[in-house]
Amino acid sequence: MLGGAVPCRGGWVLITGRLQGVTMAPGPAQVVPTFLAVVDHRPSFDVLTLAAPIGLPETGTPEGRGCDRDARDVLGPRRAAAVVSPPGRRALGAPSYEDAIEANGGPLSLDQWELVHHVAEVDREMQPFRQRSLHEIHPELSFHQLNGDRPLEHPCHTDEGRAERRALLVRKIPGIERALDADLVGVRRGDLLEAAAALWTARRVASKGVIRLPKVPEWDAKGLRMQYLR
Template identity: 40%
Template structure:
């Protein structure tokens, strides 16, 4: 049984894969490479349902996620409108989103290749909605932490240490009988944040499979293309 947690960004997809006995890491250039192993369930840290209009605060799922995260809600970004994903430049993408009701950041534009690839992949086969779910790692860490958001950013040493400790207690020790570093080895600094987020998403994916996960919003919502607008944790 394979279950995957995926972090998109940094020019590749970081995958934490549970194979039934261990967590294994890999980097793939294209999400279609996952079809070679076809996990039972995939959690992914990128928006799946995309809006046609920009609303203040983004999608309802984004707004509810921010409320749950409090001060850490700044790490939830509002996705762009689908129409803008074909833009070749930031200025063009910004103009399309402004016409649709709001702007986007340069950081959001840098995610366009991954957002575009994921969106095309999800829309070409509607059955993928059954086994590919949007997850936000900060909501996952909040759930691991007894409902309390992790106050320190993952970009700080203390914040990273806290998240790894939560993963040890929630994922690695119960599932593998070993701590994260013993399972995946020392992590290069440039890759560490992607791996930690992918592992958090994997933890939530396992919860989805076992029926213990939660989502925002609680009610089903879909975008104009029929994709679910929800964030699991």
């Protein structure tokens, strides 16, 4: 069983898939209320990819982790802004944006603050043993790979960008249209595209065709590997 999960307003949007020989049969999209429910999914996942930070610095920086910097280098100047540096671990329990800035030990963007709830949920449940089957991805890295390791023409938040990304997924994953067209409460079209891109990378992990950023990972204070797979 393969899965790709991304944060959404309703919790986590998850798209599953099964390998059938050299092809993958995607399942429907679904909303799962908590990260713990995602990782405890039955049947259990052989590979689960997650579009959320796994492994954090204690305090945040604008540049982020080594994997974030490497991801921006791969995406190039047109798409590098899609990679938002995660907040530091000390900011996760802050009751307000102002308190989070102080706890973070430095600047904290609104984009970083919007991630805090989901980042805290992942950090609370993650242990090193889970990384045997659970891997961090970035959707834009997945789309970059789907596009022949070339930058996409349009930003992901535009109609043109969503159409461009959908076309790549439909070309590479037969039957993914049902998941991409799902009408789920608290889920945007972009969330579905990103979950499908995560599922594509899960398939690459399962087939041992994945690329790691960086090749030699950093590790955080909890012993979590900080590395993107694409």
